[in-house]
Amino acid sequence: MNLFSSRNGTRPFLPASFTTITRHGYGFGPFMRDLMAGLTVGVVALPLAMAFAIASGAPPERGLFTAIVAGFIISALGGSRFQIGGPTGAFVVIIYSIIFEHGYDGLVLTTLMAGVLLLIFGLFRFGALIKYIPYPVTTGFTAGIAVLIFSLQMKDFFGLSMADVPPQFTEKWAAYLHHVSTVDPATVVIAVLALAAILLVRRYKPRIPGPVIGVLLAALAAWMFGLDVETIGSRFGGIPSSLPDVVLPEITFERIRELMPEALTIALLAGIESLLSCVVADGMTGESHNSNVELSAQGLANIGSVFCGGIPATGAIARTVTNIRAGAFSPVAGVIHAAVLLVFVLLLADLASYIPLASLAAVLVVVSWDMSEARKFLRLMRAPKSDVAVMCLTFGITVLVDLTVAVFVGVVLAALLFMRRMSEVTRIDSTDEESCPWTSPQPIPAGVQIYEIDGPFFFGVADRFQSILTALQEPPKVFIIRFHQVPFVDSTGINALESVQQRCAAQGGTLLLADVAPSARAMMERLDTDKRIGTNRIFPTLDDALEEARRIVGN
Template sequence: MFKPKFFTVLSEITPQQLSKDVVAGILVGIVALPLAIAFAIASGVSPEKGLITAVIGGFLVSFLGGSRVQIGGPTGAFIVILYGIVEQYGINGLMIATIMAGVILMLMGFAQFGSLIKFIPYPVVVGFTSGIAVIIFSSQISDFLGLSIEKVPADFIEKWIAYATHLTSINPQSLMVGTFSLLIIVFWPKISRKIPGSIVAIIASTLLVHLSGLDVATIESRFGDIPSALPAPSVPVFDFATVKELIMPATTIALLGAIEALLSAVVADGMIGSRHKSNMELVAQGAANIITPLFGGIPVTGAIARTATNVKNGGRTPVAGMVHALTLLCIMLLFGGWAKLIPMPTLAAILIVVAWNMSEHHVFRQLLKSPRSDVIVLLTTFGLTVVFDLTIAIEIGMLLAVLLFMQHMAGIANIGMVTGELKDREEEDDPNTIRTRAIPEGVEVFEISGAMFFGAASKFKDAMHIVENKPAIRIIRMRKVLSIDATGLNMLRELLVDCRKTGITLILSGVHAQPLFAMQQYGIYDEIGEENVFGNIDDALDRSREILGLPKTGRMQNFTPSVEREK
């Protein structure tokens, strides 16, 4: 389970496949270059930190990961949370949060939580993903227009207020370069898909700015030189107070990294017909996020677009991902000095396209047609992500989704007395319908449909008190109860106590395996008595006749695993 994919596919790497992986890795490295720089700058750190992340983190994700073709590096999903951490805690705080996130990811992997990520509600994922896209777009307006804002506010609303008050300071040359770059990125794929449009835009706009002497901000004017070597590793300064405050941001980074990495791996599996090891992937992501910040990098995760590019260019083993990292290292060492000439409006144009692709606007519109509970979760998560904070958005989005789910399940649970006119909601051809049974006088039959959990507790209690005349026997029919939790068990115990106080005999009918085992573990099975638990309604009714001193209609059988269960 915890053996990296690289070591399991070594025997499959033929010379032909190796050459394909090398070519794919080089092409993905070229694609990743502008993205690594742009994501770093948008996250509030210097551009070389994005390159370091793609080199070290990307190599470790491929070398240790559970996917054949996963490409690791910085991604747009982290921008919002990282910018906030840097603003409040500085680079040292970001290093601590990243290492903490790495530890959390490794623990998730070793605890085999890989398969649990799929239980995060889809509206929550789309809500915060679309919200992040809006924030990324908003953060690039200043550079795209060349506004003379000394420090762009971090808050979304304040940011747009600042834009509105500085519209008169638009730099026409920056707007021209940004628009020029944006058009190249959008329309270049119609000419060629082999060479990324972002690379073409960077080369063309850089030449345009420096040959024509345009007054446009560049990486050099904003950040200075880009180092052409990897820095020596260093350990951040840890203090308990900062670690305590960074627990939630680090958890958010870990959760985002896990979601994006596993989604990317699933997409890749569909493209190549393979199967990744989700827990090994989480362990690899954790290791990458522990080691990368020691060299000055930022959080790393699987990148869907770069992984897809790897697959489309023939990459089929982790070798391609490692070559991608080495390609970026070579570019950093040999051509790092040239990267400082890249215009800031061009990087803004690249991120605007990333935000558009990330927004999933078509999925967002489609989800608005979903059930009302899903729409509420979607809009709440989206709104909180944009206006407040990503950490809060995920927390409240998940909590709201769980609460609405419980409400839905409680609504599905149906507890009703079926004695009355001998009518229930069964189909006419159901052989076990109560309408074909003769119910003795003094016997109540209640049927429960759905999970017997804490969300349905109050509904059950209310149903038990709808009859004014006290019966002699109360039969609880549980043939449609597939599961029960501690609240449901306690509810049965309270019912049993109430029945004994009023002299009512409690009988259970049609108990499934999970509820039966839970009742035995909880001790309530013995309290009710084996003689009062049956596998079908006929035996339960015969038991009630025996108690009332009436003749039985058939042979009684107490509940045992061999008793034929009701359909």
């Protein structure tokens, strides 16, 4: 397989950084646009990267390392012209759970496995398949993640004096209520100040990065008034002013087996969110991303991130939108965004020690509200009951049980409901001499009944078809089954046909097939069904089948 050329009409497997520059050219003007956009996104990403890492149970520098390494790889090798990658809220809950149970070394191995899975998804061109995960499932677990992120912020938002926060939702809130008497007024003031600043800036000056203003005001207020609040420096001892060494996890078959469900969840979340971000960017710019290249870049980014002391990464919708609105021209803007964060780590890391943790909690409270998409969630409550059930079940399992379980259950349930809907779309109608829609020249002889299948004849329909035939008290002498509205037949449908043929033979009747499309005929020949039924009983038209039926019944 040649990955770098078009094959069977598919797009060339080349990164957007290459295709954009070769197609549109590059010069001083585009570079200045990328420079300004990269600087803007870098400033916006700074507090978010640290906040997501802290919320995930990791030191803040791990978020910065992720935004630098993964952000660079996603922009340089990804399939979108404007995508910005880094740590996001989608991973907070599962990262927190993995670190809580397996430590950071377990997270490294899990993310490496997820990166390999994403590479496989991209190289085998599974990009289009991930888009088929139903909207109620993504809405349900995204809203559930938002609730869990919000819940994780309560300790730092209110300055509660308590040890590690339990990962389970109910135990977490029980612990909060148990320690409610330890609320720190100064911390609450700082958190509310940061939250108010973010919301006011978003309302009146949306072009200014609200999280940056909120964090700066909170840090300035804490310093000016000498408030004794917890900061990055007091909890983590500051941020290292250099990148870490390469991290190699302990790899055993037992650990791989144990962590595989979490790795698959991270891979699916990274794939879904990155492609969703690409779709949003395409809608804003009129561009078109390459989903398979994007998934491959996401895999390399996650592998590179944890090798350099980071956490899982994916495309970040909010930062990608900021990049577009700031006037980015090419993926170079994303590379510059990563360089801005690298400069901060190398030269200005000491300043991060003064950032109050309550201000970062306020940032994530806003992020959780944005992630919840409450209006879309409530609007979906008016959707068909099956969609509502899938969304609510996915939401409930995400919050109360486990994100990994929620994704799998939601996808499986949605697939089952889809199969049921497809089986309902397929109609099975019967016609005999009394209900014949044709008057001439081919009336249906007595003792002949026609069944017309309209829609795919697959395993969801086969059982219903057999039930209809079983309900007949007096089987006719000749069954004719029309296939002219059947786009495909699967092996279960074929088995149902063979069962009908056997029943007809046992009761002295005859089964004839009419209007069999080439695709259905090919499936029958592949499974030797044409020989079981009889090649002389499969006809290209209904008229031919009626002629044979008239001969059999003697009319």
